[in-house]
Amino acid sequence: GAVVSQHPSRVICKSGTSVKIECRSLDFQATTMFWYRQFPKQSLMLMATSNEGSKATYEQGVEKDKFLINHASLTLSTLTVTSAHPEDSSFYICSAFRTGDTEAFFGQGTRLTVV
Amino acid sequence: LAKTTQPISMDSYEGQEVNITCSHNNIATNDYITWYQQFPSQGPRFIIQGYKTKVTNEVASLFIPADRKSSTLSLPRVSLSDTAVYYCLVEAAGGTSYGKLTFGQGTILTVHP
Numbered sequence: 001g002a003v004v005s006q007h008p009s010r011v012i013c014k015s016g017t018s019v020k021i022e023c024r025s026l027d028f029q030a031t032t033m034f035w036y037r038q039f040p041k042q043s044l045m046l047m048a049t050s051n052e053g054s055k056a057t058y059e060q061g062v063e064k065d066k067f068l069i070n071h072a073s074l075t076l077s078t079l080t081v082t083s084a085h086p087e088d089s090s091f092y093i094c095s096a097f098r099t100g101d102t103e104a105f106f107g108q109g110t111r112l113t114v115v
Numbered sequence: 116l117a118k119t120t121q122p123i124s125m126d127s128y129e130g131q132e133v134n135i136t137c138s139h140n141n142i143a144t145n146d147y148i149t150w151y152q153q154f155p156s157q158g159p160r161f162i163i164q165g166y167k168t169k170v171t172n173e174v175a176s177l178f179i180p181a182d183r184k185s186s187t188l189s190l191p192r193v194s195l196s197d198t199a200v201y202y203c204l205v206e207a208a209g210g211t212s213y214g215k216l217t218f219g220q221g222t223i224l225t226v227h228p
Contacts, residue, residue, distance in 0.1 A: 013220030
């Protein structure tokens with residue numbers, strides 16, 4: 001199956017700093033990628049849709065100035081958590097669809113801990 | 116209104132068949148039913164997808180009745196490594212919401228020795 005890779009798999013940062021998470025489609029091109037957040041013992045919640053070459057679209061309640069998304073190429077989307085706070089600590093997961101497929105391919109996730 | 120409803124948890128033993136049923140009363144004509152598996156600290160992984168009747172692949176079967184208001188994921192002869200959260204999703208195959216997945220609470224399956 002198609003491969004979506006995230007980096008880093010886990011990161012610890014200090015409160016007030018920014019953290020960048022990368023999501024790459026390794027063997028296919030993805031004009032659209034999706035970012036999810038998952039808190040402990042909860043389900044995945046869609047945060048935003050990353051569109052190659054244009055602005056991301058954010059779900060209601062997600063601060064676009066805090067969660068900056070850049071999709072500069074057909075294989076890479078980045079999520080930057082700006083001025084991170086402990087409440088931003090979560091598991092961040094990206095996904096993408098390969099053309100012609102109806103199932104999503106997910107990255108392995110990034111565990112963010114803000115101290 | 117939740118798109119899907121599943122049991123919160125299920126327990127089974129190694130070698131048994133496990134059936135997880137999902138209700139999706141408001142499924143639309145162009146919606147597919149997809150099941151994903153998630154292990155702790157990993158992203159979800161696709162298991163199986165169907166539109167109607169029965170679908171089988173190397174890891175599972177998916178049974179969908181004629182009215183499509185529910186579906187059942189069947190895992191044959193589970194092992195300890197099948198312990199995970201299983202999500203049932205109902206999503207359109209196209210349109211403006213394509214790719215935006217709505218996850219319910221999922222079913223925590225625990226397989227015992």
